[in-house]
Every structure is written in structure tokens, then in C-alpha cells.
Amino acid sequence: MTTKSHDDLIARRRVLGGAATALGALGLSGWAQAQTSATTPLAAPAAKPLPAYAAWKNPSAVVVHSATTIETRRSAFGSSVITPAQQLYIRNNLPAPDAAIVENRDAWTLDVEGVKQPRSLTLAELKTLGLETVATVLQCSGNGRGFFPSKPSGTPWTVGAAGCVLWSGVPVRNVVAALGGLADGAVFITGTGGEKLPEGVDPLSVVVERSVPIKALGDCLLAWEMNGEPLSLAHGGPLRLIVPGYQGVNNIKYIKRLAFGSTESKAKIMAHGYRMTPPGGQSSPDQASVWEMNVKSWINGPLSDGGPVKAGLVQLHGVAFGGTRAIERVEVSTDGGQTWQTARLVGPDLGRFAWRQFSLEVKLAPGSYQVASRAVDSAGQVQPAERVENAHGYNNNSWRDHAISLAVA
Amino acid sequence: MTTKSHDDLIARRRVLGGAATALGALGLSGWAQAQTSATTPLAAPAAKPLPAYAAWKNPSAVVVHSATTIETRRSAFGSSVITPAQQLYIRNNLPAPDAAIVENRDAWTLDVEGVKQPRSLTLAELKTLGLETVATVLQCSGNGRGFFPSKPSGTPWTVGAAGCVLWSGVPVRNVVAALGGLADGAVFITGTGGEKLPEGVDPLSVVVERSVPIKALGDCLLAWEMNGEPLSLAHGGPLRLIVPGYQGVNNIKYIKRLAFGSTESKAKIMAHGYRMTPPGGQSSPDQASVWEMNVKSWINGPLSDGGPVKAGLVQLHGVAFGGTRAIERVEVSTDGGQTWQTARLVGPDLGRFAWRQFSLEVKLAPGSYQVASRAVDSAGQVQPAERVENAHGYNNNSWRDHAISLAVA
Numbered sequence: 182m183t184t185k186s187h188d189d190l191i192a193r194r195r196v197l198g199g200a201a202t203a204l205g206a207l208g209l210s211g212w213a214q215a216q217t218s219a220t221t222p223l224a225a226p227a228a229k230p231l232p233a234y235a236a237w238k239n240p241s242a243v244v245v246h247s248a249t250t251i252e253t254r255r256s257a258f259g260s261s262v263i264t265p266a267q268q269l270y271i272r273n274n275l276p277a278p279d280a281a282i283v284e285n286r287d288a289w290t291l292d293v294e295g296v297k298q299p300r301s302l303t304l305a306e307l308k309t310l311g312l313e314t315v316a317t318v319l320q321c322s323g324n325g326r327g328f329f330p331s332k333p334s335g336t337p338w339t340v341g342a343a344g345c346v347l348w349s350g351v352p353v354r355n356v357v358a359a360l361g362g363l364a365d366g367a368v369f370i371t372g373t374g375g376e377k378l379p380e381g382v383d384p385l386s387v388v389v390e391r392s393v394p395i396k397a398l399g400d401c402l403l404a405w406e407m408n409g410e411p412l413s414l415a416h417g418g419p420l421r422l423i424v425p426g427y428q429g430v431n432n433i434k435y436i437k438r439l440a441f442g443s444t445e446s447k448a449k450i451m452a453h454g455y456r457m458t459p460p461g462g463q464s465s466p467d468q469a470s471v472w473e474m475n476v477k478s479w480i481n482g483p484l485s486d487g488g489p490v491k492a493g494l495v496q497l498h499g500v501a502f503g504g505t506r507a508i509e510r511v512e513v514s515t516d517g518g519q520t521w522q523t524a525r526l527v528g529p530d531l532g533r534f535a536w537r538q539f540s541l542e543v544k545l546a547p548g549s550y551q552v553a554s555r556a557v558d559s560a561g562q563v564q565p566a567e568r569v570e571n572a573h574g575y576n577n578n579s580w581r582d583h584a585i586s587l588a589v590a
Numbered sequence: 591m592t593t594k595s596h597d598d599l600i601a602r603r604r605v606l607g608g609a610a611t612a613l614g615a616l617g618l619s620g621w622a623q624a625q626t627s628a629t630t631p632l633a634a635p636a637a638k639p640l641p642a643y644a645a646w647k648n649p650s651a652v653v654v655h656s657a658t659t660i661e662t663r664r665s666a667f668g669s670s671v672i673t674p675a676q677q678l679y680i681r682n683n684l685p686a687p688d689a690a691i692v693e694n695r696d697a698w699t700l701d702v703e704g705v706k707q708p709r710s711l712t713l714a715e716l717k718t719l720g721l722e723t724v725a726t727v728l729q730c731s732g733n734g735r736g737f738f739p740s741k742p743s744g745t746p747w748t749v750g751a752a753g754c755v756l757w758s759g760v761p762v763r764n765v766v767a768a769l770g771g772l773a774d775g776a777v778f779i780t781g782t783g784g785e786k787l788p789e790g791v792d793p794l795s796v797v798v799e800r801s802v803p804i805k806a807l808g809d810c811l812l813a814w815e816m817n818g819e820p821l822s823l824a825h826g827g828p829l830r831l832i833v834p835g836y837q838g839v840n841n842i843k844y845i846k847r848l849a850f851g852s853t854e855s856k857a858k859i860m861a862h863g864y865r866m867t868p869p870g871g872q873s874s875p876d877q878a879s880v881w882e883m884n885v886k887s888w889i890n891g892p893l894s895d896g897g898p899v900k901a902g903l904v905q906l907h908g909v910a911f912g913g914t915r916a917i918e919r920v921e922v923s924t925d926g927g928q929t930w931q932t933a934r935l936v937g938p939d940l941g942r943f944a945w946r947q948f949s950l951e952v953k954l955a956p957g958s959y960q961v962a963s964r965a966v967d968s969a970g971q972v973q974p975a976e977r978v979e980n981a982h983g984y985n986n987n988s989w990r991d992h993a994i995s996l997a998v999a
Contacts, residue, residue, distance in 0.1 A: 258818070260723065261723050261756045261816075261818040262756060265818050308892075313937070314936055314938065316938050349668065409674050494718040494719070528722070528723030529724075538723060
């Protein structure tokens, strides 16, 4: 029911240290890591090793789907509000750039276009223009794809392609003001990632470039720090565009260019990728893009994967978020949604872009329970029972899909 | 000006991996770790290795004074509000217990006395009684001792024996209610740590047992999680008493016994230790104990230890806290306290027990500046210019002592 801690990691590293090094010399370090993952409390669908750029993650808190897709286990979220970097998910659309880019962070440059005085700014210069910290839910728009019976292609995330983290950086509006304000006709904010593009293909077909509506300008941040540490390469360091309340793909890692203009990016990832395409249909730019997150919640504990929960008093807990809107309330059901009780919001409120923790104390007799949660945001939007079917498995906020089976004995 | 990140750690571990393992076999792993620390950006007063129970800490974010006293570097606090576990200070009064105690966390037992129905509770039982999350400043009462010209004995902490962290656990008041309420005559809450005591000495002379006034009852927590992870052995896992707003020593690690009674503990650490003893005097129980923290703040950046800061716009930032009281405002001076400007409070407000970040944008010409900060709490208490002199170097909240010299070029 709980993930391994630092303490367990230490013990394991001690045991594996010698063997891992020897195997590394033989090019077999993946094998040692797979053995390591065998000590995790929950069965992993595939015990792949952590990739080198994310080797500092807690291997027992995550499921490694691939080198660029790593999911937090539901059991690892715990009951605090912030997701530590060691257990935060990763979803990279391209391999991470060379680690050299985080060696001299302050020298990183960002081109700013579509302002009255367009220019290049170093990270050192950006740091002089302002300082803000914002807590946001970071979530892959495909989080919950694993619950689609249609099995859309893409990583079958359940709940763990999400986390709530703190970002420090400069508000984008400060940067715009320092460069004379927006040029005329700004309708979209477009960020371009600094990943190295594969050769021999049309750059537009691979570049990570996304546009969001200009209304997000007041909330956006150019962040160089996450959870109190310099932003890691794995999460977009040295500089990442944060669009609070928007699905993860809009939060451009290694941002090299920030442009304000009248049209959306023509990059494939914007024009065709991440669109709400009808089942069986083809993606096209006229379909809705995955922008603001919708209202969503799920239960994180207790879980009975490792054995039944003891009958009697039980503290059900989970997380709830409303994208750009605050959470108004959360209801919890132990009978698969036939009846609901209002849960208590617990812990500090980190602002409307963060998730809230909730808890409900229930008395459970031995048996089997379908435990679900249903969040309501400040605009009265209610988390729906059913997902919106779509070809690529985006934006799943169905409370039914996110319910858990709880065995009590 | 910044601490090393995860990325740097990975690079270093790759380089050192083989050597460290080989040296470990020779019992020389401390040597390799000392070499590691040589890559830190700031000169360390003593590049001691991290002790085994805290080997997962970020070695470049901390100064290891001893195996039981580890300080966060001022440059490592960054500008977010939460202190990650990897860089949080450690001050243990006794060596940490054997790691076996965190192997089966739910089996840990706590004796509760001074309630109507005294009994032993397992951690599994405690988890059924409630769930709360609170952000608190955790600070050693000797933080700032390093600024006393009298050089009191004890670790010469500067600012880094402090952090702001999230705790999840059960409110102590819930536990009291579940056990029938307080017995008559409860004036103090006494917590006893589960460290193994050295043999052949009077247990009262060494046991970590502290009492706080019963008025703290409404805020206290029995915590099993810190910053979203199971509480590590290094920080008191599996179970720690959290007394929000009180100096660190009152937050009993590995808590084995929680008692409500009419008198303070007779343990030496309570009766004679941690008292506000006049300079040159002897400690005695009639002197004030280090309980509530006083109002305090300091600047965390930018720092010019690694070279002067560039002239022009500068974003000065730091942290401020008021113990049990919220921060009302923070003022910043760049001329050693002759003139002050009100800083901006930035980032989420995590409640009155957490610290607030503050920032002030200033334009600095080349030169040398004495940068200080001065916090005011919700009761109007102003952080003083001078420390209260005392024999053991406790409770230093002098803004003058905490000021930094900033070189600008």
C-alpha cells in the first residue's frame, strides 16, 4: 500500500552497487535495474530500467513504459499535496537534449518574437525580469488512456501521468513588458522546444512546437526551478514554458523560442497531434486541441493491491483538480456511484492551478467496494461518469474509469 | 550561485561509480565521497561524507558538519517554497535507530498516556483515525549560532538548519478523542523518541524527550509522510511528532510514547538542554525553553560567492516565517539597514506555520551592498536588529547577523 522510501533505496543500492557496476561494464546494467524493480510492491506491467537522464528517479515509485514515458504509481502519490521530482512522471515527445545544456544554465538563450522589441534573452537576463512561484498540476493529456476499451495507440497511462509541482521563474507578461509589449495581432502564444531534431525529415513533422490562446498570457511562466531545485533535464531544464491549467504538452521543455502571433503553429504536433478526433476519424486542425484540463479526481488510498484493507474505520483519500479553475468540492462513493458523500478538502490550498487533496472517513465492513470520487470545479462543472470517446484517448476524466476496487477483510 | 541539480549528480555518479565500488570494498568509500564533495560550487568548511542513513541527500546542496548534523547551503534553498528532502538539514541528538524500524512501518507502536483510555496504537491504527497535511518550517533552535561572536559550543549553523516541508499524518487531537479525551490535569504534551540509548548511563541523561505546552494540542500532528514520501529514517520515520511553529527539537523523531501530564519531562534535554541560559551561566529548568520560533527572515539570492552579480536589475529573494504566526510583511535593505523597502510576498501561502518567499526588484550599480531582510509577523512582532545573547546560541533571529554582502559589477 505504500511505495518504497529513501531508506529502502539506500539498502537496495548497497546490495546492488557492486553487481550493477560490473554488469555496467558488460553493457548489462539494464538487467540489474530490472532485478531492482522486482522489489517493488506492485506488479509492474514491464519492469524496464530507468533511462540514464532520469536515473535519479525512485524506481519503485514509477512504471517505466519506455525511455520517454515513465508513469507514477497510484500507490506512490501518498497523501501530501506536492509530487516530489523523484516520482514525477515523464512524457517526452523527443529524446531529451544532450545534458550539456544544463551545464551552463544561465547561458541558455530564448528568442522572443511578436513583441515590439523582439530579441534574444539569456536565462541570466530573464532572472532579472521578475520572480514568481506557482503550483500547477502537470498532466499528460493521455493520462487515463489506459481505461479506453478501444485501446487507442499511445502509452496506456492510468492515473500516473500527472503530478502537482512548484515552478519558479519569471512571468511571461513581465518579459513581454520588458520588450515593449505585444506587437499587433497576437492571438496565440507559441513555444518551440530545443530538442535536437532527427535529420532527413521535415522539421515541422517532428519539432515540439505548440500554441495556446493569448488569454493564457497572464498566467504563463518561464520556469528554471521545480520543487526548489534547478529544473532537471528530464523535466525541461534549463528553461520550460509553464501554461498553468493546460495539458502537459503545452508546457514546452527546453524552450528556445517564444512567439506571439495571429496563427497557430503549423508543426504536426499542433496541427494534427493532440486533437480531439472522433473515434475512427483522422486528426485535423479544425478539431479541438488539448488545451485547458477538465475537472478530474481520483482515489489514491488506501489500495488493496497488496492485500485487503482492515475492516472498520478507513480514511479514503485522493486528489482533485479543475484545470484553470479551483476545486469547489469532491464527493466520494463506495458503491460504484449509487450514493455519494461530500469529502473533506485537506492540506494547504496552493491556488487554483494546483490539485487539492481530499479525504473521507468511512466505516467499512468486510467485503468488496467500488470506490469512486467526483470533483466539482468553481464554475460548477461536474466530473462526468463517462469519458468522451476519441481516437487518441485524450482528456479522460470519467469518474467511473478512475474508480478502484477495494477489498476489505 | 546555484546548487548542482539531479543532472549533475547523475554525471558525477557515472564517473565515480566504478571507483566508489572498488573503494567501498577496501573500506574507503568515505574517501570517494569526499572527492565528490570537492565538485561543490561553494567552498565547504569541511568536506565530510554523507552518513549512510542520509546517503540519498544531494551532497552539493549540503554541508556535512558531522554524521548527525548536516546543513543546507544558503545557495541551495532556491526560490520555491518547499525544501526537497534531498537538501533538508539534519540534526539528530542521538544516532538514528536501525533501519529495520522502517521496514514494516505499519507495525510501529506508539504508547499514549494521560488520556482517559491509555493504550498502545500501531501506525496502521493511527492511519484510520484521521488525515491532515500541514506545511511547517522545521528549524533547529541553534540555527544562526554560527553568527554569535561568543562562539557557543554546538554546531555553527548559519541559515541552513531550517527548511519548509509538508507533513501528512493524523492530528493528535483526533487520537486524544479516540482514546476518550484527556485525563485531568494535562498541562504539557510530552513526546519520547525511540532511539537506542547507550548502555551504562542514566537514561534520563540521554533520552530524547521533550515537553510542550498543552496549548499546542490543536496543531500537533503524528506524521508518517514528508513531502509526499514515506517519512525517511533520517527525518524521524516511521512516525514523528510535529509541533507546528515550535523549534525542531520539539518535533520528536521515531516517537514511541506520547504523554499528557502536569509536569515537564525530567530528561536532561528538557530540564537543562535547550534553555535560554544567560551568557556564562548554567542551564536550569527555570530558564525559558526553546519552544515557539520567533519571527525571522533571510536573503537566499542572488549571492555573489561565486563571483559578482551583474549590475542593473536584480531580484533579491528570501524566506520569512513567524513561528506560530503568519508573516505580515517583509522589508529589504541594500544599505545595511539604513533604509528599507517593502518586499513583495510571492508564491503560494501554505499557512501560518510555513515560510513565505519574498522578492524585491532593485536596480544596483557596481559596488558592494549589505543586503538585509526584516520580517514582521501578524501580531506586529518585528525581527530585531540584534540577537538575544545566550550561552548556547539559540533563537538567533537578528536581521543584522543574517545580512549578506553582495558584490555587483
